[in-house]
Structures are given as C-alpha cells and as structure tokens.
Amino acid sequence: MARRVVLIRAINVGGAKLPMADLRSLATELGATEVSTYIASGNLLCEPPGAAEDFDRALEAAITARFGYEREVISRSRDDLATALEAHPFTVAEPKFSYVYCLTGRPAADRVTAFVERDFGGGEQLQVIGRDLHIRYPDGAGRSKLSATAIARGLGVQGTGRNLTTISKLIDLAGD
Known part of the structure; x- marks a missing residue:
C-alpha cells in the first residue's frame, strides 16, 4: 500500500x-x-x-x-493532492490565502452550482473539482463567513481544508 x-x-x-x-x-x-x-x-x-x-x-x-x-x-x-494543487483554478497571490478543501465525497451537481454562486460576503472565489473544493480568500480565511458548517450544508458533504502552503508540504512529505 x-x-x-x-x-x-x-x-x-x-x-x-x-x-x-x-x-x-x-x-x-x-x-x-x-x-x-x-x-x-x-x-x-x-x-x-x-x-x-x-x-x-x-x-x-x-x-x-x-x-x-x-x-x-x-x-x-x-498524486491526488498533487493533481488538486495543479488544478487549483485561481490566481495564487498568497498560498496561505488559497485552499484545497478535501471532501468526503463528490457533491451533487445541483448543490455545487447553487453553492459556488452564493455570496459569503468576503469576495471568496469557489470551484468544485471532483472531490475537492478550491477556495481563494482575498484577505485570508480568518474573517470569512465561509465556514465548515456552511460548506457541509451547502455541498451536502463534509470536508477539511488546507492552504496551498500546507498542501505543498504534505505532497513533499508523502514522497519521502
């Protein structure tokens, strides 16, 4: 394995x-x-x-x-994480402000459409690619209303996010 x-x-x-x-x-x-x-x-x-x-x-x-x-x-x-990192669809000004949010499953298409069109008030950019939600926070995640609860309710699946700095480090560590 x-x-x-x-x-x-x-x-x-x-x-x-x-x-x-x-x-x-x-x-x-x-x-x-x-x-x-x-x-x-x-x-x-x-x-x-x-x-x-x-x-x-x-x-x-x-x-x-x-x-x-x-x-x-x-x-x-x-490889899953490397693919997600490569697929990140947003301009990365600060890797700590861009996230891959790994989901427990693939959300239904209708839920994805409704979710990514929502305005969370912080100018976040959102896109679901497969089993991952990609997020770009213009000013960081700290004050965003885009919470884990909002994500789980909106997409119908749980998940957990890591910023691109952490994702990159985990990819490196997994290769060791």
Whole structure:
C-alpha cells in the first residue's frame, strides 16, 4: 500500500484536542506503518494496513472511542493532492490565502452550482473539482463567513481544508 496523507477535520480547535503523539499512536495501533504527522492540525502520513477507506473509518472510530468526539477522516494519495494543487483554478497571490478543501465525497451537481454562486460576503472565489473544493480568500480565511458548517450544508458533504502552503508540504512529505 502506498503512503497516504490522512486529514482529520477540526483537530486542535475549540474543544477537540488531539495531541499528534496520540494520533501517531492510534494509527500504529491500527496497523499503519511509516507513521508521521505534520503540524498539530490533524495531518497524518502513513501506509495503512489495507484499503484506505477502511483505515479512515477505523481511525474515525478510534478517535471517537478514545477522545469522545467525532471527526471525519479524509485521506488522499500523494498524486491526488498533487493533481488538486495543479488544478487549483485561481490566481495564487498568497498560498496561505488559497485552499484545497478535501471532501468526503463528490457533491451533487445541483448543490455545487447553487453553492459556488452564493455570496459569503468576503469576495471568496469557489470551484468544485471532483472531490475537492478550491477556495481563494482575498484577505485570508480568518474573517470569512465561509465556514465548515456552511460548506457541509451547502455541498451536502463534509470536508477539511488546507492552504496551498500546507498542501505543498504534505505532497513533499508523502514522497519521502
């Protein structure tokens, strides 16, 4: 099995604390090898013991059992992330203001159309390509009304976003 980039939604924000040492331990207990993490925001790199989807669901269950909260786990191959980065449709003035938001599934076309036409008040640019939502925030994500809740409600699927700086670093790390 090839190395995967495993992204966990909303870790170490609000009340959802998950030390990266504990995340590495959970992944190892589930049979993953070549386990490492990158920054404390739920970025895990590993070789899962079997099908990626099975590992993702097992990790979700293990996080819930050990820490008492539910979080989506979404994994991508290095090539998936590289393709998403190459497909980013917006001019990148600052990589930290442009995001790939990995979704748990492909949203329905009618929901995508309605969602990307919405005005969130911050001048955000939005486009869904496959299982990824691409976002460009003109002034950063911090004050945007384009929240995880708004994305999940609008598209009908959960996801988790990383800025292009982080995506690039994860691609590099996944190749090591």
